Amino acid sequence: MVTASSVQITVLRGRDDECREIRRLLDGPTGGGALLFHGEPGSGRTALVTYAHRHAGNRAVLAGTGLADEAALPYAGLQRLLDPVLDRAGTLPEQQQSVLRRALTGEGCPACHRLALSMAVLGLLAVTARERPLLCTMDDVDQGDRPTAEVLAFVARRLRDLPVAVVLTAGADTTAGGIPSHRLGPLDEGDSHAVLADRLPGRPPASVATVLTALGAGNPQALVDLAGVLTPGQWRGEEPLPDTPPPDGGLGRAYRTRLDRLPQDTRRVLLLAALDQDGDPATLIRSARAAGTTVDALAPAEAAGLVRVDPRGVTFPQPLARAMVEATATLAERRTAHLLLAGMCGTRRRLHRAMHLAAVATGPDPLLATELEEAAAGAEGGWATASAALRRAADLSDEPARAAARLVTAARYAWSAGRPDEARLLLGALSAGPADPAVSGRADLLHGELELRCGSPPVALTTLLAGAEAVAGTDRAAALAALARAGEAACFSGDQYRYADVARRARHLRRPDDPPAAELTSALVAGVAATLRADHERAGPALRRAVVLGDRLTGPEVTPTALCSAAVAGLLVAVDSAAHRLADRAVALARARGELSVLPRALDLRAVAEYWLGRHEAATDSSREGLRVARATGQANCVAVHLGMLAVLAAVRADRATSLRRISEIGEATVPGSRPHALAQWALGVLDLVDGRHADSAARLASLARPGTGRGQVLVQVMATPYLVEAAAHLAHHPAASAALAVFDRWASSTASPSRRALSARCHALLAPRGSDTAEQGFRTALRLHPADAGTFERARTELLFGLELRRSRRPRDARAHLHRAREAFTLLGAGAWAAQATAELRAAGESVGAPDRPAAQLLTGQQLRIAQLVAEGATNREVAARMFLSTRTVDHHLRNIFHRLGIRSRIELARVLS
Known part of the structure; x- marks a missing residue:
């Protein structure tokens, strides 16, 4: 067993907001107030109470805990809480002293005296706090006697002017009016991983941490319990991990305490409901009847917040409740329940019946293993259930080869369910098994697919090619599918030159009569x-x-x-x-x-x-x-691709902040030449273009692929070619853009797509000499080809670029119609930055249009805004250059861009816009 860290953990992972509220309560100017933290067992309620004690400072502390054993004893919890300060009760009014004494000595408190009792407790705390401020805590207040909880709630609402802080904790469904409450939700994946790392000797492998995080369902105590029972092999990812948190851990003990308070019939039906994963109400009703009771016996469990019952069935609102109900039951109780449910499933629920029978099997059972395999085919009960069935079938197999084949199928089903780490662990269990070529080939195919989506695409390419070769003789369809994924891996990595080998292998597998x-x-x-x-x-x-x-x-x-x-x-x-x-x-x-x-x-x-x-x-x-x-689903490579596409889409809308945020989320892990890296560069190239950095934009977009080498992202560069050409049109020499356009032209002309040919025509117009007939004809051809029912954005971009070409060719009257159409289209599309550029061009063409819709601070970069402010204050270009340590030529360049972005033509207009 792995030895958990013995260092005291003082950081509460994922509870920053709650800790902040506790410190605010304890450090407040009046020092008075209350907080209620409620959540499922193991969510960290007691840890927050401990945190409050640790940060109490010079406060006196009164601490209590609600005990289920004393729940039937009125005011037992209050007596334990106040016992250290009862000697101060003599300062209270005589009636309050009498009521308090009678309640705390077991004589009870009539309803007519409950207000006096509550005031007595409030008064006693106030007297105690005269010496120094007081912190009063009651953990699990809902588990103890109800009268104590009612009195403490009364007191907690009346602490505004007293140096008394009260911190209460309770179950997930407990609330109290008038007391600020905070529900303790599950930890996120990052915090869950941190909890495990805090308690294990070194950070566990990612696959282990991910599976344990899923098992823990964001419950801190569950994660602590799981970390405490791992063997060294499990910690290294070499052995199967536990299915649930241990029943003898802290979470298991908490649930066992709750369950022990329920009637026997309730526990029996609750176990049936927990084991019946299908949740069919009819099955549960019949099973409860066969057990000698009815589903009505669940009422106490529902009152305790363990389940919810409605006509559709029984649900467990707390993520781990179902697992802990099963885990804390005895072996005999589980066996009886499984056999009872198996008898109620019938032939229509074949898989569930087989799973219940498998749960009580004690040794190899080839017939039951075959039944599980056949019933799980097609995954009608869900991929996760089918995976569990095949894993159990492998355990029940008496032939190692059959067991290995079933493990590979179980891993395939786990991957289909979006559980790659579970699939990897199942494949890892094959290492000690027989080296059957067919099974090994299938395992390689799955390994390769997992690497393609979640790991290293170059490794995926090699693995998929090996797997395809291994299964080609027995399953050509699977081999072809593997080759298609191998080709995808080559393209993802930017190694398109390797696609020729993939195609050659696929050509040898092709048959005229293929389905x-x-x-x-x-x-x-x-x-x-x-x-x-x-x-x-x-x-x-x-x-x-x-x-x-x-x-x-x-x-x-x-x-x-x-x-x-x-x-x-x-x-x-x-x-x-x-x-x-x-x-x-x-x-x-x-x-x-x-x-x-x-x-x-x-x-x-x-x-x-x-x-x-x-x-x-x-x-x-x-x-x-x-x-x-x-x-x-842990598909890191797909995450990066979607982030890259979101960055591109934001850049195309000139949404700089969103685009840069998405690029930063991709991080530095992407390999240069890979698809995510190319998408990020495309987005940055578009942003460079929007900001007028044409040389930077052209260089960045030209680097997406390396023609003639088969490396880089040719297909991404084809998509980005219109932006590359637009940037290069501002440069004196543009061989890279011309080469990329030639590639784009060959592709566009081979398609029947008017939109691609429209983009090609626009690109040629941009590269033609300014003011030439060739340029004008290219733009007009592009506008004619743009589909009327699609591609509104690209049509608007063509109108804008054509209007800009006409204005700069000193044809402002001709330019206005195109600029107006561009401005209108961009406005309707919500492309504010492009609409603003069209507006600026209209002003430059002599059209009177409204002021910019957005303030200058949103339209200018930080450096541009500072230059604009200095100029608006009256500084000359030379003075601006001296103050900002720039050359005068650089200031001139920025000022031209500022005027262009704001749609103005003079320093007077600039001062007015900034005011």
């Missing part, structure tokens, strides 16, 4: 490979075939993964509506089936399709959801 799903995968791999080598004549037909096959899939072949593959093909041939339809179907199907492992990828593809369709708000919503699911 549609396998044909779709083969077509996708062939199409992507051709796209990456710019062979669009071969890429187009293959990718379009994949889109058609995706729409035609029926029956078992319709999977979220297959639909995602078809959506990728649709994006590569620019059939945006079809790609969006396929990605949306993948999202819906993944949700319906509970396949959380593939949901972030499906949402990523839907967001990209929405970007191309000009639905930026929808794309942002898709990426936000994808980010949430990816974080919840």
Whole structure:
């Protein structure tokens, strides 16, 4: 067993707000007031009381605890709390002394004297606090006698002018009117990891910490208990981890105390409800009847806050209550309950019946293992339940090879449920098993997929290629799917040159009579490979075939993964509506089936399709959801991709703060050349463009891919090419932009997409000589090609750029119509920064328009704002340069940008805007 740290832990993880409230109470100017902390067992209520004692300073302390054993003794808790200061009761009025003495000596307190008793307690505390301020605490006030709780609540509401602080704690459902209360919610993942690290010899592996965090459900005591029972092998991630917090830990003892207070029939039905994971009310009703009672016996448990009962069934509102009810029951009680539930399941609930029987099996049982495997097929009871069934089937197997195969299936199901760390632990259990090539190959395929989404894509590529080769002879469909993921890993890492090897392997596996799903995968791999080598004549037909096959899939072949593959093909041939339809179907199907492992990828593809369709708000919503699911399922690489896409979407809207925040969330862990890194650079390049740093923008966007080497993010650079060209148009030489545009042109011309050809025409117009017929014709072609029913944002950008071109070519009258349309479109889209630029251009074209909608502080960078303020105060450019340690030329440059952003033309207007 791992020895937990013996160092006293004084930091309360995840309870900063509560600790702050305690310090505010104790350090307040009057020193008086009360707080009530309520939460489930193990949530840290007692730790907060201890914290209050530790920070009491020079206060005297009275401390008590509500005891369940004394719950039937009125005022027993009050007697224990006040016993140290009862000698001061002689200073109270005689009636109060008498009432207090009678109550605390067990003679009770009639209803007519309860006010006098409460006033006596308040008076006694006030007398005690005359010597020095007082802290009075009562932990678990709801567990003791009710009269004590009522008196303390009365006192706690009347401390405004007294140097008395009261801190009470109670269960999750306890509240008290007039007393500031704080519910102790679960710890987040970071704080949960910190609790474990505080108590283990060194930080545990990430996979172990994640599984323990899930088991602990944010309950501090559960995490402490789990840390205390880990073996060295479990701590290193080499052995299976516990299924629940230990029943003899602090949390288990707390629940056992609560359960022991319930009637026997209540505990019996409560255990049945805890073990019946399906929650079918009819099954519970029959089971309770077979046990000699009824579900009405749950009433005391419901009153105690352990369960909620309604016509839909029984629920456990506290995350760990179900597990602790099971864990604290005796072996005989659990066995009886499982057998009873198994008898009530019938043939329609085959998996649940098998799980109940497996729970009481004591040795290898091949027939039951087979029953579990067959019943779990298809995961109708949920992927997590199916995974547990296959894991148990592996335990009951009498053949090592069958056990290993079942463990791999259990790991696959765990991954489908969005539990990658659990899947890794199950795969880790294979290390001591037989080296069956087929089983090892399947394990490699899953290892590779886990690495692709959650770990190292280069490792994923190698592992997936090995796994595909291992299973190619027995399962070509699985081998093809693995190769498609291997290709995705190569693209994610920026190693597109390795895709040729992937395509070669896939070509050898292809057969003329392949079913549609396998044909779709083969077509996708062939199409992507051709796209990456710019062979669009071969890429187009293959990718379009994949889109058609995706729409035609029926029956078992319709999977979220297959639909995602078809959506990728649709994006590569620019059939945006079809790609969006396929990605949306993948999202819906993944949700319906509970396949959380593939949901972030499906949402990523839907967001990209929405970007191309000009639905930026929808794309942002898709990426936000994808980010949430990816974080919840530990898919670090998908997290980074969604953060990168959110950064791009914010940058395109010129929302600098949001874009930079998303980029900072990606962190420095992304590898240069990877897709998340490229998305972050794209976003920064757009922000450089918005701020007028054209050379920086062009250099950054040109670095996204390295033509001729097969490295970098070619597909991301294709998406970013319109911004690269726009930045390069301000530079004297732009070979990188011309090269990127040539790549974009070859792709755009191979598609049937008017929007791509519109962007191509706009790019050529930007690179044409200013004021030339070529430039004007390019812009007009772009406007003609922009779809009327989609891409409103890009059309507005073309109108803006065309208006800017006409104005700078000294054709302000012609420019105004385009600028007006751009301003109107941006305003309707909520793109305030672009609307402001269109407004500034309109002013520069001689149009009288309103003042900027946003203050200068929001439109200028920090340095620009300081220069503007100095100029508005009357400083010359030379004086500004001297005060800010800049060159006069730099100040001139910034001042031009300031005038442009604010839509003004003179220093007088600048002073007026800043005022």
